[in-house]
């Protein structure tokens with residue numbers, strides 16, 4: 001695929017938000033502050049690599065391909081769709 005992007009993983013983000021919520025009142029204040037800082041960095045980390053491609057080929061096939069994979073957890077998602085977009089009279093030629 002041609003394009004690449006890095007963004008936040010929805011699975012990791014949800015996990016770390018839950019972890020952050022559980023910190024309050026569970027550890028001494030100095031540890032709490034450093035742990036919140038660590039978890040905040042984890043929440044904002046861009047661990048999800050996205051590869052995608054969109055276009056139309058010479059046969060008239062329009063396509064959208066997407067693949068997302070997290071470098072930290074096992075989250076992986078792929079999506080692909082498309083179809084021939086040529087007018088019927090052009091397909092017969």
Ligand SMILES: [Zn+2]
Pocket residue numbers: 009010011012013047070071072073074075
């Ligand atoms: Zn993840």
